[in-house]
Amino acid sequence: MEKKKARFETEVIHAGYSNDEHQGSLVPPLYQTSTFTFANAEQGERRFAGKEEGFIYSRLGNPTVKILENKMAVLEKGEAALAFSSGMAAVSAVLMALTKTGDHILCSQGVYGCTFGLMELLKDKYGIGHNFSLMDSKETLENDILPNTACIYIETPINPTMKLVDLEMAARIASERGIPVVVDNTFCSPYLQTPIELGCDIVIHSATKYICGHGDVIAGLVIGKKEFIETVSRTTQKDIGGIISPFDAWLLLRGIKTLPVRMDRHSANAAHLFEFLRSHEKVDSIYFPGDPEHLDYEIMKKQMKQPGGLISFTIKGTKETAQKFINHLQLIKIAVSLGDAETLIQHPATMTHAVVPEEERRKMGIENTLLRLSVGLEAWEDIREDLEQAFDKI
Numbered sequence: 001m002e003k004k005k006a007r008f009e010t011e012v013i014h015a016g017y018s019n020d021e022h023q024g025s026l027v028p029p030l031y032q033t034s035t036f037t038f039a040n041a042e043q044g045e046r047r048f049a050g051k052e053e054g055f056i057y058s059r060l061g062n063p064t065v066k067i068l069e070n071k072m073a074v075l076e077k078g079e080a081a082l083a084f085s086s087g088m089a090a091v092s093a094v095l096m097a098l099t100k101t102g103d104h105i106l107c108s109q110g111v112y113g114c115t116f117g118l119m120e121l122l123k124d125k126y127g128i129g130h131n132f133s134l135m136d137s138k139e140t141l142e143n144d145i146l147p148n149t150a151c152i153y154i155e156t157p158i159n160p161t162m163k164l165v166d167l168e169m170a171a172r173i174a175s176e177r178g179i180p181v182v183v184d185n186t187f188c189s190p191y192l193q194t195p196i197e198l199g200c201d202i203v204i205h206s207a208t209k210y211i212c213g214h215g216d217v218i219a220g221l222v223i224g225k226k227e228f229i230e231t232v233s234r235t236t237q238k239d240i241g242g243i244i245s246p247f248d249a250w251l252l253l254r255g256i257k258t259l260p261v262r263m264d265r266h267s268a269n270a271a272h273l274f275e276f277l278r279s280h281e282k283v284d285s286i287y288f289p290g291d292p293e294h295l296d297y298e299i300m301k302k303q304m305k306q307p308g309g310l311i312s313f314t315i316k317g318t319k320e321t322a323q324k325f326i327n328h329l330q331l332i333k334i335a336v337s338l339g340d341a342e343t344l345i346q347h348p349a350t351m352t353h354a355v356v357p358e359e360e361r362r363k364m365g366i367e368n369t370l371l372r373l374s375v376g377l378e379a380w381e382d383i384r385e386d387l388e389q390a391f392d393k394i
């Protein structure tokens, strides 16, 4: 009998794991081992030759990690997944698997600072070029694709300006040309957005963020077609080696069970704080996908379940005003990263996007007065009161 398809809230707890295969253990066991023993030399030979299934060495696969990968493939509606030691290990393994010298990457106008740094490195050392595209219409995207474009790389919402890209449109245009679309889905998690269902090919996560949810792991994930995932597993993951530790995979398996509950609360808290910030006299501009006046509000409604837990805003004044403001916060912590239980605030121009040259930063919309708030799970009234008292001091 075919297994009944469960809802997301159920899959996030049960998918990818079978208690029967692990002595009935309710929770996935932690296989904290570097290597696996073979019954005999012939078995070792068969496993290395791919003629027998089974684990060999934890850089090539590990049972705890496999449970996480199977679960993520289900949640992101992909065929297979791979876990990495960081979001950047995932981004670099994917980009290096998709490109070769002479190729071109078309990137959304705004990406995480280290993704920008990686693209610069690929250009300078390996001759793989890139351009940034607004991707705000069919015409813009079509015009920006070059004959040697090997992949389209999209963050949506874009970090930290919260602009959105219409993923269905991008996937349609790319597939007509046989170009894979890679989406960094870190800001949404599969609970809010599933790019593969919209026609995109590969999803990347900094699992450090909402997937983990507890601020205690650095990790990355890649989800896509089985064939692509197998290629990455055999090449840029195995040979560069940015694999996740079994313990970190175990922590992610623990954290992810509450993803829908956490995302609902992050989003609800953010919606309250948006209402407070949008009308504050010391706030200049505000960027939140749930803002009906947001340029991409219609895209948000089309492809995201909720606007999410991140709000960016500019403060009236200078870079120093913004710094002074965050220095006065008490409950809210000054820290990069996002998606944790704790509310975090950071100054992208001098922190996450400091590596991006000023001119490029301005094109991405990252002003010196811009702050990014990752709304946590505390009572929203307490977060508001903390913001209020800090505003009063500038």
Ligand SMILES: Cc1ncc(COP(=O)(O)O)c(C=O)c1O
Binding pocket: 086, 087, 088, 089, 112, 114, 155, 159, 184, 186, 187, 205, 206, 207, 208, 218, 219, 220, 337
């Ligand atoms: C959107 C996005 N992608 C990728 C990364 C990189 O992830 P990691 O820090 O896990 O390497 C980050 C980190 O902040 C991010 O915000």
